[in-house]
Amino acid sequence: MSERLDQNSLYFLPLGGVNEIGMNLNLYGFGDRWLMVDLGTSFADEGMPGVDLVLPDVTWIAGRRERLLGVVLTHAHEDHLGAISHVWEELRCPVWATGFAASVLRKKLEEKGLADEVPVHVYKPGEIIELGPFKIRSMNITHSTPESQALAIETPAGVVLHTGDWKLDPRPVLGPQTEVETLRGYGDRGVLALVCDSTNVFNRGHSGSEGDVRDSLMQVLANKPGRIAVTTFSSNLARLESLFSVAAHLGRHICLIGRSLHRFIQAARENGYLEHIPNLVDEREAGFLPREKIMYVCTGCQGEPRGAMARIAFNSHPHVVLSPGDTVAFSSKIIPGNERTLFRLHNELVRNGIEVITEKDAFIHVSGHPSRDELAEMYRLARPQIAVPVHGEPRHLVEHARFAQSLQVPHGIVPRNGDLIRLAPGAPDVVEQVPSGRLAIDGDELVPVQGGALQVRRKLAFNGAASVSLVVDGEGRLQTRPHVKLSGVVNGDAELIGAEIAAEIAAAVDRLKPGAHRDDGNLEQAAHRALRSVLKGLTGRKPITQVHVIRMPD
Template identity: 55%
Template sequence: MSDFPNGDELYFLPLGGVGEIGMNLSLYGSGGQWLAVDCGVSFGDDSMPMIDVVMPDPAWIAARRDRLAGLVLTHGHEDHLGAVPYLWPQLRCPVYATPFAAAVLKGKLHEVGLQDIVPVHVVPPGGRFKVGGFDVEMVPVTHSIPEAQALAIHTPAGTVVHTGDWKFDPEPQVGPPTDFEALRRLGRDGVLALVGDSTNILSQGHSGSEAEVRASLIGLFSRYHGRIAVSCFATNVARLESVAVAAAANDRHVALVGRSLWRIERAARDTGHLRDLPPFVTEHDAGYLPNDKVLYLCTGSQGEPRAALARIAAGDHPHVVLGKGDVAIFSSRIIPGNEKAIFRLQNDLIHLGVEVVTDRDAFVHVSGHPGREEVTEMYRLLRPRIAVPVHGEARHQQHHARLARELGAEQALELSDGALLRLAPGPAEVIDQVPTGRLCLDGPRLVPTDSEILRNRRRMVFNGSAVVTVVLDGAGRLLGRPQLTALGLLDAAHAAEEHEAVVEAVVAAIEATPLRARRDDGVVREAARLAVRRSLRDSHGKKPITEVHLVRV
């Protein structure tokens, strides 16, 4: 494959967000240039100790950034723009976003000192603009966040509609409904390919309307006389407004608890949203309100250990306390992989005497993604020749592709990250697989998820670590007992016998090594290392990461 497409070629290349939900980073190639769409994060799990944020590795396009015309953001969710502050220094291209998404992004850029460096171009919802050789048309769609946009990417080889996240909500509460006329026009003019959201393809019917949730919350809040805590995704501005309206209908004041909620609230108000809501109160001031007059809107619906609701459940939040007679309402879905953390959080709340309400108990949530009925309608509007299911796991992609064929798509291709798909000319075909990977934010630095650092960290979680210090003279004779620290395995104060057994194994291994060989530091280190690992394997069934500090006197 040549590095860059010729003038009559059109490529699609996902570096993240295909075969998975989150970490969206897509590339379109045409006329010798590339266009990036979205640049998002996902979140760490039990396989990545102490890692919160994961993102696609942009190395392939970073190596070709002189051909990268720009980055277009479909909306302001973390899995679509959250990686920009970390990856932009590798991309160094202009960024295009609607006012709300730009406001969210600028807040994030400020946190890393890039607010005056990254060129962010604000495009009105429904706007049309050129990025290099790409003619990009934004089409407003409804979602759980303001100003979500599908993209019609017009190229000489044809038009691709990249849906981003969407649904067909007849009463979206925040922002206008989907621009159906624009979708019909695109369908009439001809759509080469639809690159579409697969998240809820397994859900029959329609995703439901935010207006129905709002009405349900009004009735639900009326049942309670203690403090109410509601947790939802911070970026779900429609839900934030629904909670506020339902609270006002029950004569309650809403306090935002969590920095991300305040950031989103500020971005929403700065761009003309939430204008009909009174100011929210701080968590500190809410403490002076009677229990039946306050509602806490909290971060932490996914069980994040440092989020507001987890701190409240642990009893270490500085301003918010919940207990018997109070209720915690989880107004969100469970993201796959977060079940254990969420259930742990809910159990902690129940132990405090708090009633827990989820979408299994009451109508408190609708998805921001389309059900099967809505996907069917989208295909009937656009009538694409080619379907490319994205934003879903393999099972979602398979069902989406099957439905697309039933609805008349000539081709439906199930890809993985790194699959280089030629959309035109000729039949769509995967012609190459480019290298892909994942990076994680480890403190202030980006580290590959398959790096030695993280492999060792995982090993330490399960096997512990050991450090032994050995002091020898120049001839190789021991000058005292080795000093051992076995973190996560041995406590010298309470397991003295076991600790001494490991030390004795190190002494025996060194003394069994010929004196001449002990002049070689490498030989001594390896003998001591193996002795520690063998001894702990035999006594504890563990193979710790082992370091040997050798001192010559």
């Protein structure tokens, strides 16, 4: 398909990160060359049993990898870099990242045995990267992890500003403020398109400052009588810095719970952040301290079943126990789709006499994404000809495009994953739909979200399974009553229902024509039909069914 593209046109192609939040993968095409910006993962939902993470299907661009110049990362969040270690073998292209993001990425590559294979180039904020027809200038922009960068992508067809994740924070705890004057300078020279974060487009006003959260955490967590556990995103180093400061002020020791926290803190220290963590204790020793002298900082702020917070709440953590009178603070936003999982976790904690504080109860979190006032300011600075909303569900993208046009942006286009959008020349337009999709990380394998083992698991979860064993002689005559096993199929007396099914199957086998019994396929088909007929009449369900024929020698 790429061979038919206009060599003088500039294209934008998202393969992940639109019509959803997370799993970002953005491609820019010009002159038969492609630039990738970000390559991340997202959380699995309840429809993917046994799976924690999903990532975009890179098959389309992998088929053109000789034309892929590289991947430029905007920042260190999992939904922007987490997929690289899983799909690099298919792409085999160089990666550019800031120092902190490069440290985080290298640790993930080490886990996959790829640390010596993937060429990771470190770029500094403000540095220019030249790749084929693309001249990429990075600039500091505030977000909830250090060294977040917006990218000005200069091409012969015009300049695209790719914001990545961002906000306008007047009091960032770590790192510089957003380079407002640099953005204004690009607006003065002319911006073709603004590819921009849509997460909080419905939120009025300003997203708030990380510095103000630190002040509030100090007040909210003061005078708590028992243990304090706080869960937040491991990559939010500014929040971690605030929590360390709060703990020191309250005379509490810090105990880190969760492997990713240790990984991010190591990456932070490699780049000059979080060099002094006060009163840090090992999780195996923290339980010996007085309850009022400990603050746990935990992973699992989205209720992930394997996250530290869920394991603590459901009493499966080997070293950490919370008691009535203790406090758990969720210093994070609930990512859409995770509500049920998190509320189940909150309820379990409350049932155990533990106080739960969320962003709905107190000012203990600010988003790393822009609210409407910040979006309006970005459009005043950049003054693009085209608004391209990304990083949002369909309702976010549509509202963002509408909002941008209310700010006198001439064109707004709402993309879908797989939409090949011509940005220039002429008015923006979707010229083709390319294959896109999602892959699940299932153990050590990447599998399609639709079909295969996941489809079987979903069917098992919703409909259950039923199996039948037929013991027959050489002529195919039943030697015993069919043995029926039901798993998650019926709510009544399974033994009684199994006996009813066995009788129907025996009758169906007896009705086979003379000679048909000698064929195992005929026996299996008759048993399947009878089994499904009875279960559909009793439950309305269509479980997964299996029939085993055991033929005894004469």
